[in-house]
Amino acid sequence: MKKKIIFITAVLSLGIATMCRSQMQDVPYQATWESLSHYHCPDWFRDAKFGIFIHWGVYSVPAFGSEWYPRLMYSDTVTWGLNYYEHHVKKYGPVDKFGYKDFIPMFKAEKFDANQWVDIFKKSGAKYIVPVAEHHDGFAMYHTDLSRWNAAEMGPKRDVIGEIAEATRKQGLIFGLSSHRSEHWWYMNEGKKRNSDVSDTAYADFYGPATLFNPFDPKDRVPMSPEFMNDWLLRCCELVERYHPQVFWFDWYIGQPELEPYRKTFAAYYYNHARAWGKEVVINYKDQAYPDCVAVYDIERGSSKATKAYPWQTDTSIGKKSWGYIDGEENKTPNELIDMLVDIVSKNGNMLLNIGPQSDGTITAEQTHVLLSIGKWLDINGEGIYGTRPWEVAEEGPTHASEGSFAEFKPVNYTAKDIRFTTKNGFVYVFLLDVPVEKVSISALSTKAGHGVVERVELLGTNETITWSQKKEALEIGASKHYPSSDAVCYKIVLKKSNEQ
Numbered sequence: 001m002k003k004k005i006i007f008i009t010a011v012l013s014l015g016i017a018t019m020c021r022s023q024m025q026d027v028p029y030q031a032t033w034e035s036l037s038h039y040h041c042p043d044w045f046r047d048a049k050f051g052i053f054i055h056w057g058v059y060s061v062p063a064f065g066s067e068w069y070p071r072l073m074y075s076d077t078v079t080w081g082l083n084y085y086e087h088h089v090k091k092y093g094p095v096d097k098f099g100y101k102d103f104i105p106m107f108k109a110e111k112f113d114a115n116q117w118v119d120i121f122k123k124s125g126a127k128y129i130v131p132v133a134e135h136h137d138g139f140a141m142y143h144t145d146l147s148r149w150n151a152a153e154m155g156p157k158r159d160v161i162g163e164i165a166e167a168t169r170k171q172g173l174i175f176g177l178s179s180h181r182s183e184h185w186w187y188m189n190e191g192k193k194r195n196s197d198v199s200d201t202a203y204a205d206f207y208g209p210a211t212l213f214n215p216f217d218p219k220d221r222v223p224m225s226p227e228f229m230n231d232w233l234l235r236c237c238e239l240v241e242r243y244h245p246q247v248f249w250f251d252w253y254i255g256q257p258e259l260e261p262y263r264k265t266f267a268a269y270y271y272n273h274a275r276a277w278g279k280e281v282v283i284n285y286k287d288q289a290y291p292d293c294v295a296v297y298d299i300e301r302g303s304s305k306a307t308k309a310y311p312w313q314t315d316t317s318i319g320k321k322s323w324g325y326i327d328g329e330e331n332k333t334p335n336e337l338i339d340m341l342v343d344i345v346s347k348n349g350n351m352l353l354n355i356g357p358q359s360d361g362t363i364t365a366e367q368t369h370v371l372l373s374i375g376k377w378l379d380i381n382g383e384g385i386y387g388t389r390p391w392e393v394a395e396e397g398p399t400h401a402s403e404g405s406f407a408e409f410k411p412v413n414y415t416a417k418d419i420r421f422t423t424k425n426g427f428v429y430v431f432l433l434d435v436p437v438e439k440v441s442i443s444a445l446s447t448k449a450g451h452g453v454v455e456r457v458e459l460l461g462t463n464e465t466i467t468w469s470q471k472k473e474a475l476e477i478g479a480s481k482h483y484p485s486s487d488a489v490c491y492k493i494v495l496k497k498s499n500e501q
Helices: 002-013 043-048 084-092 100-106 114-123 160-170 181-185 189-193 201-207 226-243 257-277 334-346 365-384
Strands: 050-054 128-134 177-179 247-250 282-285 296-300 312-317 349-355 389-396 419-424 427-432 440-442 453-459 468-470 475-477 489-496
Touching: 043 349, 050 365, 100 201, 114 160, 114 365, 128 160, 128 226, 128 247, 160 226, 177 226, 181 226, 226 247, 226 257, 312 334, 334 349, 334 365, 334 389, 334 419, 349 365, 365 419, 365 427, 365 489, 453 468, 453 475
Parallel strands: 050 128, 050 349, 128 177, 177 247, 247 282, 282 296, 296 312, 312 349
Antiparallel strands: 389 419, 419 427, 427 489, 440 475, 453 489, 468 475
């Protein structure tokens, strides 16, 4: 590993963006958009539909406010209604005496059991697992040769990512990971605005660069240095070689223009390595970091109003306030998340659902309940989720998901009149996003709609004979005597196309 890392560094220092081509024979991908445009999203990802995201790190020790505690503990600006700095000083002392690094020895992970975690995730119905390898704070949750600030040498003194990877594959699920390293360019800069340990040169390899500017103001932005971008690429490549992830998820800041050659280089490197492994892989990105045809677009805490041409993904969290564990978290209900999953899948998307374990490595009882409840629903209705593709119509009804990132904070109250569609193996699956109390009318399956003649209607999870009638204005389905779920329900429709009559 070390020899290869040194070689990559030398290549990048010469400004050569296609380093991987010189290392491998018969490599199809080069670090150009034209070459990378030959990528296609693998069927395993399109079939999986549902994955688990894991935000777990040093920030779970203070467990206050959000996973942005490492940055906001140095700022006395009230953020999201909270003064993190005031809380920190009151509970732990001045930030020049007790800084973020001082939480690391408290992060012991003494109850962490990767096999137990993955058992819960598998029972939830998830098909792939994506733990955060490094968050904005710069603490690596894996064994790395590139930083002493990692979970294998400090805190838990365990290769957390390695253990999750092994447990995930042991239980037949797909392993992925995420990197938020690019955000570290500026993330700790609040600590440079006051007397704190962030400015102590003894910890520059952890807190740095902490570049002083406002990352949310494009006019104030300071471009990343070549040294930082080389380091970013090296860390990404090390994760690929060490853990062979089949998903590599990136947060928003990789979209900066100066990082474009490195983004292309990484994609070629990753896709070529996956080819050598005999595996198909996915890069998740936000905003415009990659073209649609090169990787899989991800929407944070949001959705799409319409079916997208390319497969895509929503990342959201069970917790409404934070991605990492905090005291006093408010969690979404299983019903909210099931409705989101169905809506997303109907429009060619996947849902990556986050959990935030406590610092000792336990997943809370409430979040476990949510996961297992989703799993029980999928046991009944998963036939209409897994392996499906968008139907000719995605939805009908009065209520629509809000478009774009962070749109989930706008309340959406679905009813039994809100209907979503998927298809697989010639069947049409019709989801009602609440349990109906009267007959169901589906306009998209009327004779007038012209999608075909209904031959049979089944209700997943029951053997009940369903009464129905296909009319000019709608397919009408009689109310069931016993719906198998208190959440969304799914009808399986056998449809004969008009030209088959």
